[in-house]
Amino acid sequence: MLSISTILTYLQLLLLLTTTCAALPPIGPRRAPADDLPPNPRDRVFRPDEALSGRAEAARRPGYVRMPVSRHLFNGTGKWSWGWHWGGGPGPGGPKGSSGGRPGGSSSSAGAAPTVPAVGIREAVPGTEVGKGMELSAEDRRWGWSYLTDIGGIAYIIELEIGTPPQLIKVFIDTGSYELWVNPRCNTSASLEICKNHGNYYPNRSNSSMYVGGDFAVTYGTGAVKGSYWSDVMSVSMFRIPSVQFAVANDSNYTFSGILGLGYAYPYSINYPSILNLMVSQNMISAPIFSVGLGGDGDNFSEIIFGGVNRWKFAGYLEPIPIWPPISQQDPAWIQYWINVTSVGVTKPYASNGEVYTSETFTMPCLIDTGSTLSYIRPDLVAVIGEKFNATVDNAGNYIVDCSWRDKPGTVDFGFNRGRMLINVRYKDFIFQQYPGHCMLGVQPADAGSTNYVLGDTFIRGAYLVFDQQSDVIWMNQYYNCGDQVVSVGQTARDTQYIKGAC
Numbered sequence: 001m002l003s004i005s006t007i008l009t010y011l012q013l014l015l016l017l018t019t020t021c022a023a024l025p026p027i028g029p030r031r032a033p034a035d036d037l038p039p040n041p042r043d044r045v046f047r048p049d050e051a052l053s054g055r056a057e058a059a060r061r062p063g064y065v066r067m068p069v070s071r072h073l074f075n076g077t078g079k080w081s082w083g084w085h086w087g088g089g090p091g092p093g094g095p096k097g098s099s100g101g102r103p104g105g106s107s108s109s110a111g112a113a114p115t116v117p118a119v120g121i122r123e124a125v126p127g128t129e130v131g132k133g134m135e136l137s138a139e140d141r142r143w144g145w146s147y148l149t150d151i152g153g154i155a156y157i158i159e160l161e162i163g164t165p166p167q168l169i170k171v172f173i174d175t176g177s178y179e180l181w182v183n184p185r186c187n188t189s190a191s192l193e194i195c196k197n198h199g200n201y202y203p204n205r206s207n208s209s210m211y212v213g214g215d216f217a218v219t220y221g222t223g224a225v226k227g228s229y230w231s232d233v234m235s236v237s238m239f240r241i242p243s244v245q246f247a248v249a250n251d252s253n254y255t256f257s258g259i260l261g262l263g264y265a266y267p268y269s270i271n272y273p274s275i276l277n278l279m280v281s282q283n284m285i286s287a288p289i290f291s292v293g294l295g296g297d298g299d300n301f302s303e304i305i306f307g308g309v310n311r312w313k314f315a316g317y318l319e320p321i322p323i324w325p326p327i328s329q330q331d332p333a334w335i336q337y338w339i340n341v342t343s344v345g346v347t348k349p350y351a352s353n354g355e356v357y358t359s360e361t362f363t364m365p366c367l368i369d370t371g372s373t374l375s376y377i378r379p380d381l382v383a384v385i386g387e388k389f390n391a392t393v394d395n396a397g398n399y400i401v402d403c404s405w406r407d408k409p410g411t412v413d414f415g416f417n418r419g420r421m422l423i424n425v426r427y428k429d430f431i432f433q434q435y436p437g438h439c440m441l442g443v444q445p446a447d448a449g450s451t452n453y454v455l456g457d458t459f460i461r462g463a464y465l466v467f468d469q470q471s472d473v474i475w476m477n478q479y480y481n482c483g484d485q486v487v488s489v490g491q492t493a494r495d496t497q498y499i500k501g502a503c
């Protein structure tokens, strides 16, 4: 039996995470203006079947662990939405963390959003629809039940093998939370079919499972989970991690697969090592760093690389965007990937220059969250963007747009580090098609008065992102897909800056 004290010996093996923070990073190379970029190489889109011979490749090249990510579109069920991730304020906010895992006993961790001065939208919008839908109670809006009727969403999922013999489990990758849990209760999930396909883990069918105990409880914006902790062997890609602690749920609502939280974990929010921590302590990777390339909608290629960067998914160098507020100033029980957005705009089809809707001094701290189908930003800014797409606001306050926009060659543009990095998200990647003929703007208004802004998948599809818990930055550049070569990173702090994208 594995006891708590056995687990603690694993803690001692851990390399401690670097907590030095983040003065503004050295200035990275300036990104070329949009029209100097190499053309988005649609004609040389890298084919997935060429790609993930990755298992064999990872074996030859230690230092990173690479995993394919699959994309699942699911329909709304009338009373549920994964996409409405979380709202602000007290009450059911984002993942509240587990009571069992946290050091220091910090019990209330609503994961407070940074406060932002209200500055800088350039254009006032006549006849703006902001506020429509606001007649709903705050609680309903936060939970998104009556608010985002029938939205459905897109889930990005990886496969893990747990136990001896291995049991195949599929889990969401979620940079907005920090623990791994498995076994959603399917008959109260959003989708019985999807849930049943995602595998269940039975501790009693594994020779290596060990009961750890403790109470696990998380409240997400769109669901809740309870359970207790177990530990078992886990395989990620072809690597084997001997003793991974995770939660096995015995009750959950509105979730249809387990979730792999990839936020800051040990020693902040939990007192046991996360998978990322264990990969470091087992010398599978050099530092707690992982890259996410969700890729364009319809490209059929998404991947996550622990400890490595795929050079053939961007051009030029990656820009370091500091996590802000610095992690030393965030609630230690729930440190999150907040970064400042410094401009927002739209490049219309065939236009040579993008329009920018924000002022020179604009900042908007946003959580980068792979677990959120849509993005949630300032309502006034959503209204400005909505007008460009001739959006209509439905009774629930959603910005609905014509699906034909997805086929037009424009982009929605998010700037970072004051002009040093601009991510141009193609309309096709930005506009979420729930089902044929029903499309929504990729940004929706955050709760009135809330500063819990989120950049979800409708932003992330346009970017190549490297989440770096060693240096507390998110490295970023425009996503391209022009080939395939992974290099490991994290041997020295900030060595990601030297990796030149090959596209």
Ligand SMILES: *[C@@H]1O[C@H](CO)[C@@H](O)[C@H](O)[C@H]1NC(C)=O
Residues within 6 Å of the ligand: 075, 076, 150, 435
């Ligand atoms: C998704 O839901 C909408 C509205 O309820 C329905 O019209 C559509 O047929 C559904 N699509 C699928 C693929 O189930």
Ligand SMILES: *[C@@H]1O[C@H](CO)[C@@H](O)[C@H](O)[C@H]1NC(C)=O
Residues within 6 Å of the ligand: 024, 115, 116, 117, 322, 323, 324, 340, 363, 364, 365
């Ligand atoms: C982020 O924006 C805030 C203002 O909202 C500013 O005080 C802070 O310095 C910015 N952080 C970085 C790293 O740019």
Ligand SMILES: *[C@@H]1O[C@H](CO)[C@@H](O)[C@H](O)[C@H]1NC(C)=O
Residues within 6 Å of the ligand: 164, 165, 207
């Ligand atoms: C697991 O244990 C059972 C019963 O002890 C044994 O029959 C089986 O071979 C073991 N399986 C593995 C993969 O070790």
Ligand SMILES: *[C@@H]1O[C@H](CO)[C@@H](O)[C@H](O)[C@H]1NC(C)=O
Residues within 6 Å of the ligand: 187, 188
């Ligand atoms: C769901 O299944 C559990 C056991 O698997 C059962 O206890 C519960 O009553 C079921 N709930 C519904 C709503 O069917």
Ligand SMILES: *[C@@H]1O[C@H](CO)[C@@H](O)[C@H](O)[C@H]1NC(C)=O
Residues within 6 Å of the ligand: 202, 204, 205
């Ligand atoms: C294993 O556990 C599951 C669920 O807890 C139970 O339904 C099943 O009967 C158990 N199997 C064995 C062999 O004990």
Ligand SMILES: *[C@@H]1O[C@H](CO)[C@@H](O)[C@H](O)[C@H]1NC(C)=O
Residues within 6 Å of the ligand: 224, 225, 226, 251, 252, 253
């Ligand atoms: C799920 O919903 C049921 C019914 O509302 C509730 O009794 C149960 O506590 C909920 N489960 C969780 C994990 O919140």
Ligand SMILES: *[C@@H]1O[C@H](CO)[C@@H](O)[C@H](O)[C@H]1NC(C)=O
Residues within 6 Å of the ligand: 226, 227, 228, 250, 251
């Ligand atoms: C889940 O397990 C806990 C103990 O770990 C127990 O108190 C609770 O009743 C269980 N809930 C369900 C729905 O089985």
Ligand SMILES: *[C@@H]1O[C@H](CO)[C@@H](O)[C@H](O)[C@H]1NC(C)=O
Residues within 6 Å of the ligand: 045, 298, 299, 300
């Ligand atoms: C992606 O897959 C879909 C359906 O399987 C297919 O229609 C489409 O052509 C694929 N796209 C690419 C770029 O391979």
Ligand SMILES: *[C@@H]1O[C@H](CO)[C@@H](O)[C@H](O)[C@H]1NC(C)=O
Residues within 6 Å of the ligand: 390
């Ligand atoms: C905008 O929408 C209105 C009403 O839906 C429609 O009459 C108008 O033609 C649309 N304009 C454009 C440019 O698509």
